[in-house]
Amino acid sequence: MVDFGTAEVTLEMVQASQLGMKAFSAALAVGLTGLASAIAEMTIGSAAVGATAENRDVFGLVLLLTVIPETIVIFGLVVALLLMF
Amino acid sequence: MLWPERMRRLLIAAPKSEIETIIKELYRHKVYHIEDFVPESESGGLSIGHPLPEASSAAETLIKVRAIENACGIDPARFEARMKIPASRVREIIRTDLSAIQKEVEDLVNSRSKLETLKKEHEQRARELEPFTAIPLDLEFYRGYRGFTVFAGHISHDVKIDVPHEKYFSDKVTGNMIVVVVQNEHQEEVERILLNAGFQALAIPEENGAPTDRLQAHLDEIRRIDDEIAAINQKLAEIREKHAELLVACDELLTADVERAEAPLRFATTEETFISEGWVPDDRADEIREALERVTNGRIYIEELEIEDDSRVPVEYDNPSFATPTQLLVDLYARPRYSELDPTLLVTIVFPIFFGLILGDVGYGAILLAxxxxxxxxxxxxxMRSLLKVLSYASVSSIVFGVLYSEFLGYSLPWEALIFSRHLNIGGHATAHGPQVVELLLLAIWIGILHVTLGRVLGMANARRLYHGKHATKAVIANAGWIGVMWGILLMIWSLFPIPLMPNLTGLPVLFMGLNTSAVVGAILILMGVIGIAQENILEIVELPTIISHVLSYARLVAVGLSSVAIAMMVNYLAIGMIIEPQLEAITPIGVIAIIFGVLLFVLGHLLNTALGILGGGLHSLRLHYVEFFTKFYKGGGIKYKPFGKRSKFTEE
Structure with a gap:
């Protein structure tokens, strides 16, 4: 018989791993929503630059339109904060 | 204060002989917003007026003045005059000196553009000559052969040619340079060899002598032309220095002349009379009426008309002076309509509070204020002025919230946070109870609930002013419905879960199906609310989820703020905790460099965070107003009130 050995899982290890999963989920929440915001802002941003080139007066308005998808990442950040604290 | 300035609609009719006097008086008062006359088929013999006789000459002179200003780089909008010049003197100068100045400037500009063309030519020649400087051949040797062919151009590498030839190769210039001279009968063969090595022929410059000398000659010429252009610019600058004040005064006076002279184009006229409709602020109406009657000796008819359509009324803000800068932010969205509530005052108060909640830091607040x-x-x-004023309000609020949060550039102040702490556990600097994220988020949600409810209440007030009859009632009920659904959802949530900082209604007596009193009240509110919304427009039902998303959106007040705290604390930890402090224990020469680097990192990090703070704090607060708040009640789209006339900056009568 080959002895494969046995690994002991202690409570501390489980807790540490849970903490790790929490941090990992928080990272996913911020990271993925960040990507989503970025993709949305990409389209709006390029259109905004085009519009500003045509007419400088719309700068303030399009700057605002550009930050509208930021809601997505903010919800992600809120979720991450709730996970961590 | 919460409504735009009240307007009165005036109709002015007078004989054509009085037109000049009346225009002049209206212009001087600068209160009368002219409504342009649009001729229609049934206008009953009315036609657009003709400009006053001096219009064309004034416009012509104005173009001259603008051309001079343009050439000298004078911008009247940015010019600060030391003193006002009397209008009579300006007219005198326009008659006597203006054409001389114009001639001088025109000559200078003409000779400058000639020199610039010349300079471009020389630059072109110099570019063409440059590759040839690598070959020690005079330019006349490249041409004029009958029995020989000359190849000159760029090539990727040197080539070997088997037929009798003369060859020069240089790799000293970009793209290399090769010159090959062969007898005509070998031309094709050599051309093939060269083309295989990526040969690109260059045109041979039409000049004589050594290329280096010629290149130098062109460069010298360019330098000389540059000097001449600089001298001309110097002269133009002198003219600007000497005449700028005069020119902006002429510009202003002539602009006024042209505007006055062209005013009849906006009036309706018959053969002998003219009629104009326009708008005057309520409190100035009597004054302008009396003034007009006085200057015309009563040869004028003024009637006040009913306001029929509110979309045609020009809108002027009527706000206390501290709120006027915020009008810029409201204008950015849309000017209020005449019968609509003007949200400027609310924005003036709430915007800085939101900004402070996000960027609550004494250090950043002080930087922004400075x-x-x-x-x-x-x-x-x-x-720009208005924007800076708004920023200064916001930064004061930021300092106040910094004191409450106990924050200074990410460090804590000597006291515990007076409201909720935002100090994160970065670099082991956690305070007693760490960041109170949940409490802060709930606070933000409360702000959201109240702000959205306020928006809906204003929506009810607005609906009664904007719409009439049945439509108004429907709109009011719909707005009440939205409030009902929102608070119904809240009551149901409170009845199910105990939430800190919010009323705990889980303990109320259960009525039926496990629902307690508050849940039942909540459900009834939601049901009635949905009916209220649907009776105005059934399609609005699909918008119901926005109740939750809009309220949750206020979480950004905390989330964006916490991210800025995190950046500040991280900069501190990197720069001071990890770089500067360990070096201070034992100072070494390398340590000094590390400390300098640490200080640089500290400064740059906080600069970046300040910039992000303005963007984050400003844009997100503004967005909460535009998207979450204004959409509840604000329509916008009013016409800007543009009184006929101009305050003189550079001239005086």
Whole structure:
């Protein structure tokens, strides 16, 4: 018989791993929503630059339109904060 | 204060002989917003008036003045005059000196553009000559052969040619340079060899002598032309120095002349009379009426008309002076309509609070306050001024919230946070109870609930003013419905879960199906609310989820703020905790460099965070107003009130 050995899982290890999963989920929440915001802002941003080139007066308005998808990442950040604290 | 300025609609009719006097008086008062006359088929013999006789000559002179200003780089909008010049003197100068100045400037500009063309030519020649400088051959040797062919151009590498030839190769210039001279009968063969090595023929410059000398000659010429252009620019600068004040005064006076002379184009006329409709603020109406009657000796008929359509009324803000800068932010969205509530005052109060909640830091607040006060000297223009004023309010609020949060550039102040702490556990600097994220988020949600409810209440007030009859009632009920659904959802949530900082209604007596009193009340509210919304427009039902998303959106007040705290604390930890402090224990020469680097990192990090703070704090607060708040009640789209006339900056009558 080959002895494969046995690994002991202690409570501390489980807790540490849970903490790790929490941090990992928080990272996913911020990271993925960040990507989503970025993709949305990409389209709006390029259109905004085009519009500003045509007419400088719309700068303030399009700057605002550009930050509208930021809601997505903010919800992600809120979720991450709730996970961590 | 919460409504735009009240307007009166005036109709002015007078004989044509009085037209000049009346226009002049209206222009001087600068209160009358002319409504342009649009001729229609049934206008009953009315036609657009003709400009006053002096219009064309004034416009012509104005173009001259503008051309001079343009050439000298004078911008009247940014010019600060030391003193006002009497209008009579300006007219005198326009008659006597203007054409001389114009001639001088025109000559200078003409000769400058000639020199610029010449310079471009020389630059072109110099570019063509440059590759040839690598070959030690005079330019006349490249041409004029009958029995030989000359190849000259760029090539990727040197080539070997088997037929009798003369060859020069140089790799000293970009793209290399090769010159090959062969007898005509070998031309094709050599051309093939060269083309295989990527040969690109160059045109041979039409000049004589050594290429280096010629190149130098062109460069010298360019330098000489540059000097001449600089001298001309110097002269133009002198003219600007000497005549700028005069020119802006002429510009202003002539602009006024042209505007006055062209005013009849906006009036309706018959053969002997003219009629004009326009708008005057309520409190100035009597004054302008009396003034007009006085100057015309009563040869004028003024009637006040009913306001029929509110979309045609020009809108002027009527706000206390501290709120006027915020009008810029409201204008950015849309000017209120005449019968609509003007949200400027609310924005003036709430915007800085939101900004402070996000960027609550004494250090950043102080930096922004210093910036907004300091930049006021350099940034001219009304828009910029207003923006800086808004920023200064926001930064004061930021300092106040910094004191409450106990934050200074990410460090804590000597006291515990007076409201909720935002100090994160970065670099082991956690305070007693760490960041109170949940409490802060709930606070933000409360702000959201109240702000959205306020928006809906204003929506009810607006609906009664904007719409009439049945439509108004429907709109009011719909707005009440939205409030009902929102608070119904809240009551149901409170009845199910105990939430800190919010009323705990889980303990109320259960009525049926496990629902307690508050849940039942909540459900009834939701049901009635949905009916209320649907009776105005059934399609609005699909918008119901926005109740939750809009309220949750206020979480950004905390989330964006916490991210800025995190950046500040991380900069501190990197720069001071990890770089500067360990070096201070034992100072070494390398340590000094590390400390300098640490200080640089500290400064740059906080600069970046300040910039992000303005963007984050400003844009997100503004967005909460535009998207979450204004959509509840604000329509916008009013016409800007543009009184006929101009305050003189550079001239006086």
């Amino acid at each position: 910036m907004s006060l300091g930049l006021r000297k350099f940034l001219k223009g009304e828009g």
